[in-house]
Amino acid sequence: MEVKEKLLTKVKMPFCPGCGHGANTRSITKAFENLGYGTKDVTMVSDIGCTGLVDPLFACHTIHGLHGRSPALGVGVALGLNRSDKKVVVLQGDGGATIGLQHILEAARRNIDMTLVVYNNLLFGMTGGQMSGLSTNDFKDFKQSADDADPYDIVNLAHQAGAAFSVRVTDLKRYTEVLEEAIETPGFSLVELASLCTSYGMKKVAEFKEFVEAEEKLINKRPVGITPERNTKSLLDGMQGLTTQFTANIENRMGIVIAGSAGGGVQSAAVMLAQAGMLAGLYTTMKGEYPITVGTGFSVAEVILSKEPINYTGLEKPNTMLIVTEDGWHKVKDRIADNSLVMMDDKIKEEHTFLSKPFFKVAGKKGAALSAVSYWIKESGIFPIEALEKVIANHKYASALQDAIASSDKL
Amino acid sequence: MENSTSKNVLIDASKIITEALVQSGADVFIAYPITPSNKFYSYSKMRFPQFLAGPDEISVLQWMSGYAAAGKLAVSATAFPGLALMTETLNMAYMMELPLVLIITQRLGPSTGSATTGAQGDLKFLDGVISGGFPLPIFSPSNFNDAWTLAHEAAKTAVKFRTPVILLTSKEMVMTQKSFDITTLEPLEKIDRTPKAFEPPYLPYKSGKDRVPTFYPLGNDEYEVRFNSSTHDDEGLIRKGNPESMANTRRLKEKLEKRIDEFSFYELDTQDGANQLIVSWGISADAARDAVTTIRKSGKKIDLLIVKTISPIPPQIYEIVDSYKSVVFAEENLTGQYKEMLFGKRNIPSVKTATKFGAMLTPSDIESVVNP
Numbered sequence: 001m002e003v004k005e006k007l008l009t010k011v012k013m014p015f016c017p018g019c020g021h022g023a024n025t026r027s028i029t030k031a032f033e034n035l036g037y038g039t040k041d042v043t044m045v046s047d048i049g050c051t052g053l054v055d056p057l058f059a060c061h062t063i064h065g066l067h068g069r070s071p072a073l074g075v076g077v078a079l080g081l082n083r084s085d086k087k088v089v090v091l092q093g094d095g096g097a098t099i100g101l102q103h104i105l106e107a108a109r110r111n112i113d114m115t116l117v118v119y120n121n122l123l124f125g126m127t128g129g130q131m132s133g134l135s136t137n138d139f140k141d142f143k144q145s146a147d148d149a150d151p152y153d154i155v156n157l158a159h160q161a162g163a164a165f166s167v168r169v170t171d172l173k174r175y176t177e178v179l180e181e182a183i184e185t186p187g188f189s190l191v192e193l194a195s196l197c198t199s200y201g202m203k204k205v206a207e208f209k210e211f212v213e214a215e216e217k218l219i220n221k222r223p224v225g226i227t228p229e230r231n232t233k234s235l236l237d238g239m240q241g242l243t244t245q246f247t248a249n250i251e252n253r254m255g256i257v258i259a260g261s262a263g264g265g266v267q268s269a270a271v272m273l274a275q276a277g278m279l280a281g282l283y284t285t286m287k288g289e290y291p292i293t294v295g296t297g298f299s300v301a302e303v304i305l306s307k308e309p310i311n312y313t314g315l316e317k318p319n320t321m322l323i324v325t326e327d328g329w330h331k332v333k334d335r336i337a338d339n340s341l342v343m344m345d346d347k348i349k350e351e352h353t354f355l356s357k358p359f360f361k362v363a364g365k366k367g368a369a370l371s372a373v374s375y376w377i378k379e380s381g382i383f384p385i386e387a388l389e390k391v392i393a394n395h396k397y398a399s400a401l402q403d404a405i406a407s408s409d410k411l
Numbered sequence: 412m413e414n415s416t417s418k419n420v421l422i423d424a425s426k427i428i429t430e431a432l433v434q435s436g437a438d439v440f441i442a443y444p445i446t447p448s449n450k451f452y453s454y455s456k457m458r459f460p461q462f463l464a465g466p467d468e469i470s471v472l473q474w475m476s477g478y479a480a481a482g483k484l485a486v487s488a489t490a491f492p493g494l495a496l497m498t499e500t501l502n503m504a505y506m507m508e509l510p511l512v513l514i515i516t517q518r519l520g521p522s523t524g525s526a527t528t529g530a531q532g533d534l535k536f537l538d539g540v541i542s543g544g545f546p547l548p549i550f551s552p553s554n555f556n557d558a559w560t561l562a563h564e565a566a567k568t569a570v571k572f573r574t575p576v577i578l579l580t581s582k583e584m585v586m587t588q589k590s591f592d593i594t595t596l597e598p599l600e601k602i603d604r605t606p607k608a609f610e611p612p613y614l615p616y617k618s619g620k621d622r623v624p625t626f627y628p629l630g631n632d633e634y635e636v637r638f639n640s641s642t643h644d645d646e647g648l649i650r651k652g653n654p655e656s657m658a659n660t661r662r663l664k665e666k667l668e669k670r671i672d673e674f675s676f677y678e679l680d681t682q683d684g685a686n687q688l689i690v691s692w693g694i695s696a697d698a699a700r701d702a703v704t705t706i707r708k709s710g711k712k713i714d715l716l717i718v719k720t721i722s723p724i725p726p727q728i729y730e731i732v733d734s735y736k737s738v739v740f741a742e743e744n745l746t747g748q749y750k751e752m753l754f755g756k757r758n759i760p761s762v763k764t765a766t767k768f769g770a771m772l773t774p775s776d777i778e779s780v781v782n783p
Binding site: 039040041043053055056059060061062063064065066069072073074075076077078079080081083086102103106227228229230231232233234235236239240241242243271274275277278282283284285286287288289290291292310311312313314316 | 419457460640
């Protein structure tokens with residue numbers, strides 16, 4: 001194909017004399033030029049280390065990021081562009097591939113449409129020739145070998161994670177053709193290029209050559225990973241407005257604590273109480289508290305009902321405490337204030353002098369909290385129980401909730 | 412309270428902020444789940460045009476930066492443990508001058524602390540999070556209406572100034588539900604992202620008098636662009652220690668501080684003759700509002716400053732604070748972190764703090780410092 005534009009600038013290669021990175025870089029630009037891509041079609045994402053010096057060598061779009069993170073940055077660029085005619089190529093060394101291994105696996109797993117080229121010289125060239133996770137045992141034992149663990153096979157790892165195309169190529173003459181194949185493969189492609197470091201690798205040329213013989217090419221036939229764009233609706237438009245239909249009998253501000261166990265409908269009973277308060281023209285807040293393991297242990301909710309607008313949403317001295325399980329009791333018993341009205345399920349064994357009611361018995365595990373709320377609404381006369389009935393009228397489980405409310409008649 | 416057009420609902424600020432960001436034109440939400448930012452995750456999954464579940468917070472902010480460089484506005488929500496992982500990439504996005512919005516829901520630390528307990532303890536970390544002492548725009552809503560407008564301003568500031576912006580909230584601010592009239596939330600306009608005019612030739616980091624370079628995304632068909640995380644010149648190429656690249660780096664501070672008037676938000680409630688001021692922000696602001704009402708009812712004069720642009724510090728904040736004989740800072744943290752931003756750690760007799768660690772600061776906590 002005709003060369004549209006030169007991707008390689010005339011800037012002098014910044015690498016040490018004889019370094020393999022220069023040949024790698026020329027092979028990449030040659031591949032793009034052979035395929036007919038122009039400077040505005042290609043984005044080069046560069047990492048840190050010697051490979052991170054490439055930006056001025058490219059006449060196309062470039063972005064120079066952090067050590068090891070460039071495959072993740074490339075994922076964002078590829079998904080953000082979302083155009084198969086715009087090519088994203090990430091360049092990193094074996095050090096970058098080690099520190100950012102998770103990013104490579106994630107890009108491969110999702111089969112993001114991009115190409116990662118790993119310049120593998122089996123060491124950290126910029127910081128003194130230290131060993132990386134991709135250094136082979138034969139290569140690394142001459143210096144700084146902290147371990148004899150086998151290196152990552154980055155080509156195979158990417159393949160196992162789902163890369164469409166992953167290849168190790170060590171014959172310089174074939175770099176360009178392999179890169180062309182990688183670039184044209186839809187989805188994630190990884191190309192590992194062997195690259196001798198002339199500053200730190202010369203003492204181990206024979207061991208380097210052994211690594212160079214281990215070519216590998218692996219294919220996964222998979223769909224390209226995309227992130228669909230959706231038309232969504234406003235979160236606010238669908239909300240049902242709660243207009244005043246009942247009268248509240250309340251002096252000013254009242255705080256109610258409902259304490260029970262996970263799965264006992266405490267949080268939803270509190271929401272319904274707050275919404276019923278709104279139907280009675282009150283300002284309300286609802287705050288939940290539960291352990292991180294949301295499916296077990298206590299579940300506590302606080303509701304504030306007020307005739308005046310509510311700023312501060314904390315509740316220092318609860319006016320009413322509705323306690324439906326022992327889990328809940330242990331969580332809130334220290335919060336009982338001098339004038340708190342406490343109503344407790346009669347199954348709670350602790351010694352106490354509070355009003356006991358069989359919430360659990362009349363409404364079951366899931367209905368006890370709502371039964372207690374209903375009982376308190378009726379006893380306190382704060383607003384008509386019909387406000388609560390109105391709240392649940394269109395609920396998915398309206399009949400079960402209505403049963404829980406009605407159960408309070410038996411208390 | 413209620414009139415014929417009002418629509419009162421029981422709602423939380425996570426929903427308000429999510430909706431505001433989408434209406435402002437945010438394209439994608441990318442996050443790793445963390446308490447207490449969970450509601451942002453679930454609302455965004457329903458509402459954002461694109462949604463991505465990242466494998467970790469480093470990937471999250473890298474992906475967002477990639478989206479940003481490709482011309483999209485990305486949003487995430489996390490808490491301190493996630494923020495800590497994002498720190499290196501936050502610096503990268505700041506240096507590259509990429510617009511993005513990061514919601515931080517503060518919870519009790521240090522470390523993993525108590526995930527479901529609120530706090531205002533991440534401010535000092537954020538104040539110094541950009542290496543070299545560079546300011547990062549931080550907005551903190553003090554109520555639901557702020558949540559709406561500051562979410563929009565966060566997105567606007569991110570785009571206008573080409574910078575990451577922090578929306579600093581806390582557990583009780585974004586998870587507690589309140590009865591609220593959603594008709595008080597004015598519809599928001601999408602933020603215009605058309606590249607602004609520039610003096611040719613186009614260089615990705617060359618700016619005019621407004622100190623913000625014109626943004627073109629990667630992959631565009633008009634100009635080759637470069638983004639760079641290392642010290643760079645106008646062209647976007649690494650240049651160590653040359654005057655152009657150092658000026659470019661200094662500009663990152665100047666573009667925000669010299670144009671702070673364009674995003675200075677605060678609320679000042681005064682009465683004639685008061686010589687004492689309460690200063691508060693975020694979740695503690697509502698406790699301060701209640702405390703002020705009580706103190707005034709008792710016959711004592713008191714003024715209230717609620718700060719919403721937390722960083723950089725608008726010069727008016729210093730002027731206001733300096734005009735009082737004594738000031739009380741009301742915050743839900745150990746030492747008064749906003750106070751320390753203004754005055755340092757040193758003890759100053761006219762500067763007091765009403766603080767609480769591990770629980771919400773109450774109106775009476777504040778009253779007892781004002782009236783010892």
